Amino acid sequence: MQEYTIRAINTGLVTASKRNYLYHNTTHKYYLKPDEDDVAILPTACFLVEGNGKKIMVDTGMSSTEIADKYHHPGSVQKEGMDLPSQLRKLGIEPSEITDIIFTHLHWDHVYYLPEFTNAKLYVQRKEYEFAKNPIALYYKSYEDPRLEIEPRIHPQWEGREFELLDGECEIFDGISVYPTPGHSVGHQNVVVHTKEGDYHCCGDLMFTLDNLKPVPEIGYEVTPPSRYVDIVDEWNSLVEVKKRVASDKFVLCAHAPEMLELCDSGKVLGE
Numbered sequence: 310m311q312e313y314t315i316r317a318i319n320t321g322l323v324t325a326s327k328r329n330y331l332y333h334n335t336t337h338k339y340y341l342k343p344d345e346d347d348v349a350i351l352p353t354a355c356f357l358v359e360g361n362g363k364k365i366m367v368d369t370g371m372s373s374t375e376i377a378d379k380y381h382h383p384g385s386v387q388k389e390g391m392d393l394p395s396q397l398r399k400l401g402i403e404p405s406e407i408t409d410i411i412f413t414h415l416h417w418d419h420v421y422y423l424p425e426f427t428n429a430k431l432y433v434q435r436k437e438y439e440f441a442k443n444p445i446a447l448y449y450k451s452y453e454d455p456r457l458e459i460e461p462r463i464h465p466q467w468e469g470r471e472f473e474l475l476d477g478e479c480e481i482f483d484g485i486s487v488y489p490t491p492g493h494s495v496g497h498q499n500v501v502v503h504t505k506e507g508d509y510h511c512c513g514d515l516m517f518t519l520d521n522l523k524p525v526p527e528i529g530y531e532v533t534p535p536s537r538y539v540d541i542v543d544e545w546n547s548l549v550e551v552k553k554r555v556a557s558d559k560f561v562l563c564a565h566a567p568e569m570l571e572l573c574d575s576g577k578v579l580g581e
């Protein structure tokens with residue numbers, strides 16, 4: 310099987326409530342102290358996958374501070390040079406050289422700067438695409454729906470682009486496959502990348518911390534669900550599915566888990 314390397318790239322920091330995002334309210338007492346500060350500062354990682362003659366992105370990360378702070382999570386920051394196109398150029402790669410982009414889902418902080426990726430073929434689950442095109446009003450912000458009138462008006466970032474629409478689990482290239490992990494969004498998927506170390510699972514926003522994979526024996530939970538989801542039954546089942554499939558926590562890559570910060574900052578290339 311074809312082997313790839315993976316580089317985690319942090320495109321900015323978002324602020325989120327530990328109680329409203331990281332841990333389901335039935336699990337707070339096992340993870341949070343009653344007087345604990347509620348603010349978590351989370352990375353927004355995406356992943357550069359190279360091998361097989363391809364330069365693939367799993368997601369493209371978040372927007373400028375201006376848009377993130379004003380329209381999404383107040384206090385979020387994308388420092389100068391943290392945008393994905395700038396970080397790729399620092400690695401000697403032009404955005405136009407990216408051959409393929411596989412999206413875990415289409416929330417705003419996973420699709421930014423898409424207009425610069427002019428030659429990439431785009432992949433997403435059909436269910437996600439169809440919901441993103443016409444979300445319920447509760448999710449207008451998450452998808453930067455045009456009805457919100459976000460300025461400058463190139464929203465959502467994927468407007469006018471064609472996607473390869475996927476229906477469930479499939480192999481995209483030799484050594485790269487996806488499987489559905491709904492719960493955080495209706496058509497969320499995980500991307501599995503084969504490396505010489507083993508198979509890494511890019512889990513997007515299915516988890517906000519690796520704690521979400523831990524059991525809570527006191528209440529008979531096999532996982533610790535986060536508190537941000539569209540469907541808690543799907544979310545739970547997807548977490549259980551990931552636990553079944555991954556060799557260990559080491560192979561779990563998330564967009565926002567605080568545990569990803571160290572990997573991003575190190576510049577370490579997985580599977581090298």
Ligand SMILES: [Zn+2]
Pocket residue numbers: 414416493494514
């Ligand atoms: Zn999301």
